[in-house]
């Protein structure tokens with residue numbers, strides 16, 4: 086699996102957020118996307134996965150040596166970002182049942198296993214609108230960790246997590262590193278210590 090980024094640029098109105106950005110992401114080479122607040126880390130991740138269009142350049146995805154059309158790329162990744170909306174009216178169990186009709190849960194896991202892995206076993210029948218921000222964050226991360234997708238995009242993964250939650254994140258991300266390509270947009274080293282590569286967005290102004 087490979088994601089090739091060539092001459093990528095994104096501007097909002099007349100302001101270039103990044104430009105002339107070329108890089109290749111490959112399985113096993115987990116990458117930290119770094120830069121200060123407002124430098125364009127989230128924007129880069131969203132362009133990468135096709136949520137918002139590039140202003141110039143292109144992103145090409147290859148799986149099993151075959152190119153994947155942009156409109157089908159979503160089948161291969163999960164993204165956790167502060168902007169991601171959950172369906173607040175659903176209970177956790179209803180939400181997971183719905184979500185895993187479209188995405189595949191990791192082989193061997195059940196929805197009950199998932200709920201335990203994200204430490205939400207006492208909240209399976211609770212509406213998501215009543216979750217705390219840390220509970221929602223563990224849910225978002227779990228959706229990335231425990232799916233069959235090959236790519237895991239994590240935007241500020243420990244946002245809203247307390248010390249125990251951060252320890253949970255660090256422990257939970259380790260086992261997925263063998264199966265998935267993980268890209269982490271972050272300013273905090275403890276979120277991306279496992280990464281072997283880095284991309285500093287301000288270098289592409």
Ligand SMILES: Nc1ncnc2c1ncn2[C@@H]1O[C@H](COP(=O)(O)OP(=O)(O)OP(=O)(O)O)[C@@H](O)[C@H]1O
Nearest residue numbers: 097098102120121122123124125126127128129272
């Ligand atoms: N939809 C939009 N329209 C106009 N400007 C935008 C839009 N989305 C982001 N921006 C601008 O693009 C720049 C980069 O924002 P982005 O959220 O990608 O930064 P970031 O590096 O992820 O920041 P942070 O670390 O604070 O989360 C900012 O100046 C932001 O105001």
